Amino acid sequence: MKLTEIVAYLDAELRTAEIQDYPNAHNGLQLENGDSVTRVACAVDACEAVIDAACEARADLLIVHHGLLWAGAQRIEGAHYRKLKRAIDAGLAIYSSHLPLDRHPRLGNNALLAKALGVGKTASFLEIGVEARVNLTLSVLIDRVERAVGGPAHLAPGGPERVRRLGIVTGGAGGEIAKAADAGVDTFLTGEGPHWSYTAAEELGVNLIYAGHYATETFGVKALGAELEKKFGLPWVFVDHPSGL
8 A cells, every 4th residue: 555545544534634732743644654555553652662563563654642743843863863763764654643533433542442331322522532421330330441441440539439421531631620520520531640630539529530541542543553454454563562651
């Protein structure tokens, strides 16, 4: 496949040009290659270890949630130089999708985490997340969360034992706990957040569940890999490099 064709498809499907993001997200193609793709690697972060692994897997395209350019303008030295050189030498293109991937109704982190929890119909929540009406005990929900992300969840038990309105925003949205409470949910599921969010959740009467920034954001890139295999017949591999956060 031609890289340009894949990028055009991803940009259209993810509405890359339409969705506003952080200034340094630079969603879309961040590093091109010779315009040929035979194998895709997917990962959460475009870090050195991931790029090395993608090159070892002989991928021509790396799709990530957090791209190369988060730090903004910087000297091309040290790890930044090594990452670029390794990718360029190996012919590895890099494509990044942050909020466009979070928000996607079918391939997005939030929609897929909700699906993994067995949640049915959802509505938009805090612009990029999803909200659902449920009827679950808190302990059952925690168990489902831990099975979905493959690891432990940390709970600030500020809300009711029976969950009726669940809000989900993957990644590092814990600082939005007040907005979540104002939106009317009794339980807010995200990846991580600031220390003060624990006591804020108690005071606001909302259950706050932290399931890991990394762990809650593996869903979308995996879905993109499977999507490209289905549409273009490209084999793909997930490069797992958890941060534990």
